[in-house]
Amino acid sequence: MTEIRTTTAGSLPRTPELLAANAARSFAEDGLTPVPSAEFDTALAAAVDSVVARQKEIGISVPGDGEYGKAMTTTYNYGAWWSYIFHRTAGLELVAEDTFVSQPPTARNAEGLTLSAFGERRDRQRFPDVYAHDPEVNTATPKEGALQFPVASGKLSYTGGALIASDVENFSRALRDHGYEQGFLTALSPGSGARIQDRHYGSEDAFLEAWATALREEYRAITDAGLVVQVDDPSIAENFDQIVPEPSVEDYLRFTAKRVEALNHALEGLPKELLRFHLCWGSWHGPHTTDIEFRHLVELMLDIDVTYYSFEGANARHEHEYVVWDDVTLPEDKVIVPGVVTHSTNVVEHPELVAQRIRRYTRRVGAERVIASTDCGLGGRVHPDIAWAKLESLVAGAEIAARR
Secondary structure (H helix, E strand, C coil): CCEEEECCCCCCCCHHHHHHHHHHCCCCCCCCCCCCHHHHHHHHHHHHHHHHHHHHHHHCCCCCCCCCCCCCCCCCCCHHHHHHHHHHHHEEEECCCCCCCCCCCCCCCCCCECCCCCHHCCCHHCCCCHHHHHHCCCCCCCCCCCCCEEEEEEEEEEEEEEHHHHHHHHHHHHHHHCCCCEEEEEEEEEEHCCCCCCCCCCCCCHHHHHHHHHHEEEEEEEEHCCEEEEEEHHHHHHHHHHHHCCCHHHHHHHHHHEEEEEEHHHCCCCCCCHHEEEECCCCCCCCCCCCCCHHHHHHHHCCCCEEEEEEEECCCCCCCHHHHHHHHCCCCCCEEEEEEEEECCCCCCHHHHHHHHHHHHHHHCCHHEEEEEEEECCCCCCCHHHHHHHHHHHHHHHHHHHHH
């Protein structure tokens, strides 16, 4: 019997104590820089220990820290995976305009393509009433208590040394205390960072390079500690919905190749066995009818110079795409990390269904090169009780798949 390893895509439900500790934090005059607090540090360390312990209890093979170092103040929050970096980057500024909804990014032109504002996505245009009135999909503005989105008004530089050191220390201690040899921390990609407005560089290439240079420091801090870094990059797939009118696949791939190039530049020289990439189409609970198909992206994804590839494979829009591995050869030194339970529904998957989904992949690439996971982070997307139940089904399904 070959063990089927299990993991998550990152975010897990925050404890009530951590939500309260985040809500009580104060910030410097810029509204972005958190003021250090011994009370918060203590609360965060305790919460990280608890989330690693919970994963151990359930039987997760490759745990994360639940993204607990990425601030959330409410149970539901779709953006903490991204907005956390605003705490850790100089050169950003809060402005009066709502740049998240109505202000398109600037200096983002490649192959004649430009990203529109988030509020102008093609899926939103197709389902305006759904996005306007359904709180489950209306992610046009950050949720209450979430960080406002800034613009880049100066030279970018990474200032998160103390914060990533805290993440590394808390997580490493929890791994040791609960008998784990390895785990992963998530970090933003240059392409996703570069989706905010640029009011300084005036060049797409220069802006991407600036984000790559800044974020490389965070990646190195994680891998230097012997931990896996998972680079979260919805921009690779999700940008497609944000280009109006819809581009050709060929033009979009050329547009996206620059994001891949920037990421590979940021990862250069880091130990490949500690590098993991996460691709998704956005975790909000919307129709997703304008998502680009995975078959168009898979080869470009494999150009990213990592060992592990995490992607959605369990939601109603993308579950059928496991067949791409009939036509694509996975390199011998690579491992896929498909989602086999999803953040997009409150229904808890039956373990037999999870096992069926896992076997679709193991039959195609081999059990030793599959780590069963979640589509996206569960924390902030579904009720905490549902999230933990989904992880229990994930582990149970992996055990069934290993026996067959």
